[in-house]
Amino acid sequence: MRLLVSPFLVVPFWLAAQTAQAVTVIAAEVPPYVIRSQQGAPSGMAIEVLEEAARRLREPLTIELMPLARALSQARYRPDTLLLPPVRNPQREHQFLWVAPLLExxxxxxxxxxxxxxxxxxxxxxxxxxxxxxxxxxxxxxxxxxxxxxxxxxxxxxxxxxxxxxxxxxxxxxxxxxxxxxxxxxxxxxxxxxxxxxxxTAIYLAAHPDFSPREAARWRQAIEGMRQDGSLARILRQYDYQAP
The missing domain is CATH 3.40.190.10 (Periplasmic binding protein-like II)
Structure with a gap:
């Protein structure tokens, strides 16, 4: 007997395969890198850099905004998350995967x-x-x-x-x-x-230690491409950034 598969059963699986899962970004509220907006999505130097990298990678983002201390804690216990904008230091070295430096x-x-x-x-x-x-x-x-x-x-x-x-x-x-x-x-x-x-020191894009090394490399390459073509510097200038 032939097995007939209803097209109504096939469509949801097809849609699931075609729909990219959004990357979760834990963003600590530290202006001007991450700025809470009165209405709408957060902004800031680090947010705009990450959004441009996500556009180049064709990756949707889900941004969760929270105070710094909570963001650091949350990112240590939630796999598959990115973190903005921590400073890399000896105490944090083994707590996160350090994806890419964003600015000095x-x-x-x-x-x-x-x-x-x-x-x-x-x-x-x-x-x-x-x-x-x-x-x-x-x-x-x-x-x-x-x-x-x-x-x-x-x-x-x-x-x-x-x-x-x-x-x-x-x-x-x-x-x-x-x-x-x-x-x-x-x-x-x-x-x-x-x-x-x-x-x-440097402000970083970091991630949970179990974040995929392959995905981390993709984000690193996208941000490095922005550095080389000048778009990263253009974003920083919009915020009157002063290099050390």
Missing amino acids: EAFVLASHRDHHPAPLTRRELPTLALGVMRGSYGQSLSQPLPKGREEAVTEEISNASKLAMGRIQGWAVAWNTARYTQQQAGLPLADLVRGETLQQ
Whole structure:
């Protein structure tokens, strides 16, 4: 007896084969790399770079936006996910697969010209209050430094406001984040004084350790292609990016 297969049973399997599964991206809210929009999808330097890479790879994306500390935790336990925009350091080295560097950044000590007009150095910290964002790389760099006290917040915009009011005298932060946040807080960019560089490093696209090496290589090649043809630099310029 011949087995007849209904076309209505075949179509769903055909559609499933033709429909690409979206790649999940865990995006930590760290402006200007990842910016929460009042309406619609998140934006930011790292988001736009990844979206352009996804367009070249013809990969749909699902972006999950969350605070930095939660994003780092989630990405360690969820296979097949990408992560934006972590800094690569010895403590995180084995927690993630490091797919590709996106841009160079300088983590600095920033101050306010009305309260500390000279560039701030680490030697002055024992008498000062230092602001950091909880879970950030700036906080990890500040931890071994002697300081009067450390004040941790969940959003960098709080540090910009506290610095302007003199409630903290220093701010350990990525320089481009400080500049962007200062303006978002409605504060003059000229009031921000760049002090000593704590470390120069790279902002990365990372992934869960079990992320497919083959897929990671595809993303790496796409981003490298953007670097070579100048499109990555063009995206960064839109955000007034300052290289270290």
